[in-house]
Amino acid sequence: MTATDSYQTPDGRTIGPNVMEMRNISLRFGGVKAIQDISFDIHEGEIRAIIGPNGAGKSSMLNVINGFYHPQEGEILYKGEVRKPMKPYEIAYQGIARTFQNIALFxxxxxxxxxxxxxxxxxxxxMLEQIIWSGRAEREEVENRAFVEHIIDFLEIQTIRKTPVGRLPYGLQKRVELGRALAAEPSLLLLDEPMAGMNVEEKEDMSRFILDVNDEFGTTIALIEHDMGVVMDIADRVVVMDYGKKIGDGTPSEVRNNQDVIDAYLGVSHD
Amino acid sequence: MLYREVGEFKPSYKKDQQTFPIRLDRYGYYAILAFAFCVIPFLINDYWANAILLPFLIFGIAAIGLNILTGYCGQVSLGSGGFMAVGAYACYKLMTGFPDLNIIFCIMLSGGITALVGIMFGLPSLRIKGFYLAVATLAAQFFLIWLFNKVAWFYNYSASGQITAPERTLFGEIVTGANATPEVAYLVCLSFLVVLAMVARNLTRGSVGRKWMAIRDMDIAAEIIGVNPLMAKLTAFGVSSFYVGIAGALLFSVYLGAVEVGEVFGIQKSFIILFMIIIGGLGSIFGSLAGAAFLVAMPVVLKNVMVGQLGWAVDLAAHFEFLIVGALIIFFLIVEPHGFAMLWRIIKEKLRLWPFPH
Known part of the structure; x- marks a missing residue:
């Protein structure tokens, strides 16, 4: 399939044109080449997985998208325009939200x-309006509270609404973190290992939420995940990275039959 | 039994988000306010005002200020004493430079000036964190005290190096100077405290406060969500210093009347305010006030018991006072590391079920 067109998924969803395109991104830390000349795109409404062995540069890739790292080479197109180097908080205002590998809740x-x-x-x-509180600040708070309650209902976490998150079990914390990212109504949602350290039931729940988010809100999702079963099930297209290079890109079935990918995961004798 | 929320329903988010969502709390709060404004002024005398009430109100303001910075935004500061001095000297310069300016404006402006100074000293906070930031604010403390000692312009070249508050009136009542009555001084300080506490509450419950707390709990995640870390930290420094500056201005103009900078605003003041918020509870406005009340009242109570009741020598009692206050601080920290605010919360949780736990 070509990079910029819409396409149909096997399950009948129509995927829109691309929202983000990475062009020849290279990122180095001193002599370490974390990402080497990687290009891929993310289409509107799709679930895009990034997989690869540990240290392949997947999280660095998300950090590039997020603005934590600035690549030495390459450019990022977001919604059709080349993105200037920005601070992470400016990128948040562009509609990109994410969750973290190790939970980063407050x-x-x-x-x-x-x-x-x-x-x-x-x-x-x-600040001045908030000092006075009655009026605009309070109205805004109530409006946003209504939206947040919608997300709380969606994620089925009504009972822990007022519990400090430090006291919650791991699986619920992951869910709250997803909720926090969703609250921004992102046009692109980045999930860094949303299912790490979960048991089978929790993984099923989380997969269901990810699919529902994609389905109900139409959110574009890019996710990093190690559980191949999950990735093959929920992703529309998969990028495979190894040692900072892209070694595969395509639908789950294409990637599964890619010889380079099989070599990277199963190991191959270098001779 | 008595304290419960059964039968209280919140039909709107607005009701759920109010400061005291439980009716009994709300009535208690109104009762305390009514008592403080309408009853205490008739009972107050010089001893109560000077020993307990005025220092409590003033240090309450300072503690709320430091709590905004340290408790809500997570930036440790040991410069509170220095910032109080900025407030006091700004107030002095304003009072002497503009004799017609109303004392309330003088005090507010002093807060504003202190906020600017605080923002300046808060700039390094973008790069340095935790203990290192504490040391940087310690530098602010020593620098500011040195400045007010050395530069004679700040104390209008007076021979003693002290600053003395001239007499100012508000609605015809004398507020500052030697002839001020305790009830007027008390009401001025109380009004400042009540208004500033409400402002602090409004700021900390909305998006500004959540930005601060996000920076405190996880600054990387905060940035991803859209918090500009520099702005969040600098606003915390600004607001916090505003409070501390007003406390300094009140301490100088309304309470003490005359101030020698090294003595009144030394490093001990910074530590005492820090102790107040640690004992009271970080990230809690009630905690700031509880901590201030504890550290202001405890020495007075101990002194009265030891000197008044037991008849000990004054100097012996003074030494014992240090020992006991220190021991009590350690005791409370072991019993409840999150301070009085958490203790109060736990008591309320228990009271909801008491005396029928099932």
Whole structure:
């Protein structure tokens, strides 16, 4: 399939044109080449997986998209325009949200406050209005609270609304983190190993939520995951990385039959 | 039994988000306010005002200020004493430079000036964190005290090096100077505390406060979500210093009347305010006030017991006072590391079921 066109998935969803395109991205830390000349695109409404062995540069790739790292070479097209180098918080305002490999919730705050914090990009009142509180600040708070409650219902975490997240079990924390990212109503959602360390039931729940998010909100999702079963099941297209290079790109079945990918995962004798 | 929320329903998010969502709390709060504004001014005398009430109100403001910075935004500061001095000297310069300016404006402006100074000293916080930031703010403490000692312009070239508050009135009542009555001083400080506490509450419950707390809990995730770390930290430094500056201005103009900078605003003040928020509870406005009340009242109570009741010598009692206050701080920290605010929360949780736990 060509890079910029819409396409149909086997299950009948129509995937739109691309929202993000990485062109020849290279990222080096001193002599270490974390990412070498990688290009791929993410289409609107699709679930795009990035897989690869440990140290392949997957998280670095997300950090590039997020603006934590600035690649030495290459350019990023977002919504059809070349993106200038930006700070991570500016990129948040562009509609890119993410979750982290190790949970990065605000431990001292309640579930509700965590997800409300995810709405920051939608809250406009300034400090003076907040000091007075009644009026615009309060109205804005209530409006955003209503949206957050919608997400809380969606993720089925109503009962832990006011619990400090530090006290929650791991699986629920992952779910709250997903909620926090969703609260931003992102046009592109990055998930860094959303199922790491979960048992089978929790993985099923999380897969269901990811599919539902994609289905109900139409959110474009890029995710890193190690569980091949999950990736092959939920992803529309998969990028495979190894040692900072792209070794495969395509639908799950294409990737599964790619000889380079099989070699990277199963190992091959270098002779 | 008595304290419960059964039968209280919140039909709107607005109701759920109010400061005191439980009716009993709300009535308790109104009762305390009414008592503080309408009853205490008739009972107050010089001793109560000067020993307990005024220092409590003033240090309460300072503790809320430091709590905004340290408890909500997670930036440790040991410069509170220095920032209080900025407030005091700004107030002095304003009072002497503009004799017609209303004292309330003087105090507010002093807060504003302190906020600017605080933002300046908060700039390094973008690069340095934790203990290292604490040391940087310690530098602010020593630098500011040195500045006010050395540069004679700040104390209007007075021979003693002290600053003395001239007499100012508000609505015809004397507020500052030697002739001020305790009830007027008390009401001025109380009004400042109540208004500033409400402002702090509004700031910390909305998006500004969540930005601060996000920076405190996980700065990387905060940035990803759209928090500009520099802005969040600098606003915390600014607001915090505003509070501390107002506390300094009140301490100088309304409470003490005359100030020698090294003595009043030394490093001990920074530590005492820090102790207040640690004992009271980081990230809690109630905690700031509880901590301030504890550290202000405890020495007075101990002194009264030891000197008044047991008849010990004053100097012996003074030494014992240090020992006991220190021991109590350690005791409370072991019992509840999250301070009085958490203790209070736990008591309320228990009370919801008491005396029928099933």
């Amino acid at each position: 431990k001292g705050m309640s579930t509700l406050d965590n997800i409300m914090t995810g709405r920051l990009t939608h809250m406009k009142t300034g």
